[in-house]
Amino acid sequence: MKILQKTLLALTTGALLSVSAQAAINYSGQPYAGVKVGQYSPDDVDDDAVSYGVYGGYKFTSNFGIEAEYLTTGDADAFDEISEKSEYNADVYGLYGTYDYVFPNTALYAKGRLGIAKNKIDVDYTDKFDSSENESFGYSDTGVAGSLGLGYNITPMAGIEAMYNFYPTIEDDGADLDSNGITLGAHYKF
Template identity: 30%
Template sequence: MGGPPWHGPARVQHDEQTPGRSTPAEPGRPAARDGFSFAGGSRMKRWLIAALALAAVSVQAQDAGGQWRLGAGAAFGDFKTDDKLFDDSQVGFQFTGGYRFNNWFGIEGGYLNTSDFEVFVPSGQTGGPLPGGGKAKIQYSGFHIGVVGYLPTPSEQIDLFGKVGFYDFDGDLKVNGVTESSGKADGAMAGAGATISIAERWAIRAEFDWFNLDSAELWAVVLGGEYRF
């Protein structure tokens, strides 16, 4: 982790530019920050591996008599950059879908939208990512997939679980209302949570997810429901 201000999630720069120099600013628009970026990495390779793995286990699951699960909830997100420039909490949403093979293991994918995390710098500042002050917003949305492990509990109505996997997000950075940078971000994620059955096919679900961004961290507490079939 670490790095200069605005070196958060690594960047795909849409405008060609000389290495080490900022893109010239248009009238009324700040220059692009070389330090702040989004990165895609080897997304296609990882998604292909995940798709093949899901296809393989789904075939086995048909014979095992497992259980499909669909969920939705409010995502209370917290986003912090290592340089402490961004440190904000917002409410977004998340959808999940997965398959539980047995009492111990399952697989799950989801879609997360964080809403806009914001930072305001007072006018009069010199240097830094917002010289002269202003407001910056960053928002993430995209998919994640992982393997789920379940822990036994004394009650049949309560399930405890943990999961590890990876995410593939789109990111957008706006400065003073103008899109400054956009691209892809991917990496490792992990989570833990619990479900409480309230009916034959329905459950309350709560979880805590962590996403490892470059020079930043994203946490999300998701509260919602789950349908099983």
């Protein structure tokens, strides 16, 4: 099990086992902004990429809101063989409707997001013996995206969230490339 997965599992378990004495607070009409880090996982690659980004939103009611996100990744190996290798990186731009369910008498909440996002993957192919074969290309698609996760309000003005995310499927020469990821975010409410 990778370190990020262990961290998210420990965070989720700790959040579920902890019960806060403070009552649930109504966060309607409140903007927020935060940062996140995680793991971006497209199908059929050797390595998952480290992802990081920013997000922000506005809560219209205590349960419903809107959220925008920008997520990018570092370079990761799609494959690395004796004679050739390929690296990729990705960008995701999304706009989501959100729903939060606050567990009674705790600072713990469940969160769902559903919306539209652009998923863009850039690929660098390298032939280790013939550099004239090297090339760079990209794929992108816009479609339905979403997330499910748990959050914890550390204070009335700050919280953390662990999310499982699915991104739009990219069509590559008739084949579908699915991508998902996990993220850990921290945000501040204004």
